[in-house]
Amino acid sequence: MVGAIRKPASRNGARARSVLLPVGTAGVLLASWHFGVVASGSDLFPTPGQAVGGIVELARKGLLLKYVVASLFRVTMGFGLAVLVGVPLGLVLGWFRPAFLALNPIIQALRPISPIAWIPVAILWFGVADTAPIFLIFLASLFPITVSSMAAVQNMQQVYLRAAQNFGLVGLPLFRRVILPAALPQIITGIRIALGVAWLVVVAAEMIAVNSGLGYLIIDARNAGKRYDLVVAGMMMIGLIGLLLDLLVRRLERFDEVRWGYGQQ
Amino acid sequence: MDSSSALIEVRDAWMSFPGKPGAEPIHVLERVAMQVRAGEFVCIVGPSGCGKSTLLNILGGFLQQVRGDVRIEGATVTGPDPGRIFVFQENGVFPWLTVEQNAGFGLWKSPPAERDERVRHYIKMVGLVGFEKAYPRELSGGMRQRVEIARALAANARVLFMDEPFGALDFLTRLKMRADLVRIWQAEHKTIVFVTHDIEEAVQLADRVLVMTRRPATIQAEVVIDLPRPRDLDAPGYLACRDRIFELMGMDAHGGEAQAPR
Numbered sequence: 215m216v217g218a219i220r221k222p223a224s225r226n227g228a229r230a231r232s233v234l235l236p237v238g239t240a241g242v243l244l245a246s247w248h249f250g251v252v253a254s255g256s257d258l259f260p261t262p263g264q265a266v267g268g269i270v271e272l273a274r275k276g277l278l279l280k281y282v283v284a285s286l287f288r289v290t291m292g293f294g295l296a297v298l299v300g301v302p303l304g305l306v307l308g309w310f311r312p313a314f315l316a317l318n319p320i321i322q323a324l325r326p327i328s329p330i331a332w333i334p335v336a337i338l339w340f341g342v343a344d345t346a347p348i349f350l351i352f353l354a355s356l357f358p359i360t361v362s363s364m365a366a367v368q369n370m371q372q373v374y375l376r377a378a379q380n381f382g383l384v385g386l387p388l389f390r391r392v393i394l395p396a397a398l399p400q401i402i403t404g405i406r407i408a409l410g411v412a413w414l415v416v417v418a419a420e421m422i423a424v425n426s427g428l429g430y431l432i433i434d435a436r437n438a439g440k441r442y443d444l445v446v447a448g449m450m451m452i453g454l455i456g457l458l459l460d461l462l463v464r465r466l467e468r469f470d471e472v473r474w475g476y477g478q479q
Numbered sequence: 480m481d482s483s484s485a486l487i488e489v490r491d492a493w494m495s496f497p498g499k500p501g502a503e504p505i506h507v508l509e510r511v512a513m514q515v516r517a518g519e520f521v522c523i524v525g526p527s528g529c530g531k532s533t534l535l536n537i538l539g540g541f542l543q544q545v546r547g548d549v550r551i552e553g554a555t556v557t558g559p560d561p562g563r564i565f566v567f568q569e570n571g572v573f574p575w576l577t578v579e580q581n582a583g584f585g586l587w588k589s590p591p592a593e594r595d596e597r598v599r600h601y602i603k604m605v606g607l608v609g610f611e612k613a614y615p616r617e618l619s620g621g622m623r624q625r626v627e628i629a630r631a632l633a634a635n636a637r638v639l640f641m642d643e644p645f646g647a648l649d650f651l652t653r654l655k656m657r658a659d660l661v662r663i664w665q666a667e668h669k670t671i672v673f674v675t676h677d678i679e680e681a682v683q684l685a686d687r688v689l690v691m692t693r694r695p696a697t698i699q700a701e702v703v704i705d706l707p708r709p710r711d712l713d714a715p716g717y718l719a720c721r722d723r724i725f726e727l728m729g730m731d732a733h734g735g736e737a738q739a740p741r
Contacts, residue, residue: 376541377571381585381634382561391587395575474574474616 260443268447277431282451284426285416288344292351293412300356300408301401304363309393314364321360329354329415333422347419347427354415355408362404366397399467399475406463413456428452485514486638486670487538492547494533495695506695507533511547513689513698517637520664520671522681523698524724525691531674532568532642534691538672539565539640551638561585563638564631568646572615572626578602579611581626585634594633601629604663621645621652628660632667641673645680657683661708678728682721683710690727700727 244262251261260268272278307314307321329350340346370393378392420429428448435444467476494508507530515521525531536542537549540559549556551563559565564585572581579598586594602611605625615623624644631639645653661684664671675681681688688702702724706716 371569373567373569373571374573376559376565377567377573380539380559380561380563380565381587382559383587387587391584392573395573398575470614471575474614 258440258442260446264443265446265450268441268443269450272431272444272447278451281426281428281431281448282455284424284430285420285428286455288347288419288427289351289409289412289416291344292348292416293355293409295348295352296355296359296408296412297405299352300359300404301363304360304401304404305367305389305393305397307360308364308367308397309389318364321357325357325361329411330418333419336419337423342423342425344424346423347416350419350423351412351415355412358408358411359401359404362407363397363401366400366404367393369400370396395471399472402463402466402472405466406460409459409463410456413452413459417452428455484516486517486519486552487513487515487672488548488550489513489534489538490548490550492534492537492544492549494530494537494542494544508537508544508697509695510697515670515672517670518668520661520673520684520686522673522675522685522688523691524675524678524681524688524728525696526693526728527676529691529694530696531676531691534696535565535640535642535672535674539563541565561634562636563640564634564636566624566627566631566639566641566644568643570615570620570623570627570647572623572630574615577612577614578607578618578626578629581615582629582633584630585636597633597635598629601633604632604666605629606659619652621648621656624648624656625659628663632663632669636669638670638672641671643675644673646675646677653680658709660684665708678721678724679712682717682724683712688720688724690724702727 248261248263251259269278272281307317332350332353333346336346336349340349374392374396378388383391416427417429417432420427421433424430425434428451432445432448435441435448467473490512492508492511493506494511495504495506498505511534513521523531523534533542537544538551538556540556540563551560565571573584576584579602582602583594583598586597589597602608605628607622607625607629610618610622615626618626627644628639645656648656657680660671663669673681673684682704685704688704689698690700690702691697692699702720704720706714706720710717
């Protein structure tokens with residue numbers, strides 16, 4: 215009987231722990247941040263409250279929405295283009311051996327170059343306009359999307375291909391009915407990684423190439439009057455939006471058509 | 480057997496795979512000759528790794544023999560054919576499609592009404608009514624093999640090549656699947672070539688059992704199972720057939736070496 219009584223109690227305990235642990239840890243960290251700043255007597259680095267105050271101030275001036283929209287616009291354009299180019303390119307490279315042999319070495323050589331290293335080149339080619347950060351985001355997202363789509367086709371289970379060929383599928387029907395759905399879970403994983411990279415890169419690109427967006431906000435707040443409360447406010451927004459973007463893409467993984475590709479449960 | 484009545488005819492087939500670089504090629508099949516009549520249920524048994532699956536893959540058109548002649552329905556096999564469907568050991572059901580979408584997969588060129596009708600019929604025949612909208616990951620291993628069988632039947636395949644399709648299932652599920660497969664075969668008049676390493680399974684299912692040797696393998700004997708179905712697994716005739724095959728494979732039914740090995 216003891217076991218029967220303890221089991222629901224421990225389940226409640228587990229649920230409480232899964233809320234209390236992260237909330238408690240965050241509380242402790244925020245408190246040490248706050249008291250650390252107070253104790254150091256710094257008048258530049260903000261307390262958490264001052265940083266939130268910075269967010270409120272930006273919102274009142276209408277800058278917050280403007281900068282968030284500017285950054286999201288650039289990510290949408292660059293990342294969207296990368297999906298449109300990278301998925302078909304990856305599928306072709308995965309399926310046609312000669313295309314893979316021809317292009318893979320170049321892709322593998324370009325891939326380790328940080329998108330940040332492309333900033334001078336982007337400014338040279340596109341000037342100080344939206345096009346430069348969009349190009350950088352496109353470049354940064356293109357590689358993970360292309361490589362994961364390519365690997366998805368190459369690692370496809372042979373039995374699906376054989377079954378499809380057995381039923382007489384070739385060409386476009388084979389591609390649409392079997393190769394694409396078989397590759398989709400891994401393509402979505404690549405898209406998720408790419409979106410994370412794109413969000414990292416937009417902030418870096420905006421620090422140099424343009425005069426709007428969350429990256430610009432951070433560098434501008436520092437340069438014009440050492441407003442570190444606004445710097446940290448910008449960092450908080452970047453973290454929050456990055457988290458929301460990842461949650462959004464994760465929803466794609468729950469569709470029945472792809473759920474089989476992510477292990478059990 | 481009169482060769483003119485054979486649906487499947489293999490003459491002097493040889494198969495080898497390239498080995499490691501510099502090494503000898505691996506000889507898998509030598510001088511394989513076999514025939515299967517239309518509507519016949521033939522099992523192929525042999526020691527594991529002997530090349531049974533290789534032979535079935537050649538019949539299915541997925542592999543090309545290095546020598547010899549493989550003809551089905553009078554024509555040389557040049558590749559897989561929708562009239563002859565392979566049922567895979569590792570389960571080839573598509574995980575992104577529901578049970579009914581999988582069952583209708585081979586009918587992708589047919590009008591939807593006809594497709595739905597056939598899918599309904601064969602889902603009922605394999606015993607999956609109520610699971611039409613389920614995805615493969617929600618099904619047991621046995622049910623997934625039923626989906627694959629329904630997919631082959633719905634596509635109106637004349638020949639089924641089955642490569643140890645029940646090998647991964649538990650004992651009771653396997654018995655039930657065998658009984659259901661015999662029932663379906665009798666109702667549908669398909670020609671079935673069924674590869675297994677399980678001698679009992681072969682004797683329960685087949686009209687004729689072809690026994691292969693070790694690698695490089697050839698067909699060393701044919702055992703005709705002339706017993707009424709459903710088969711009584713304790714009947715003297717059943718046990719005699721089973722023991723005859725054990726003996727051909729160099730063992731007795733208790734796992735010991737038989738008097739005349741090989």
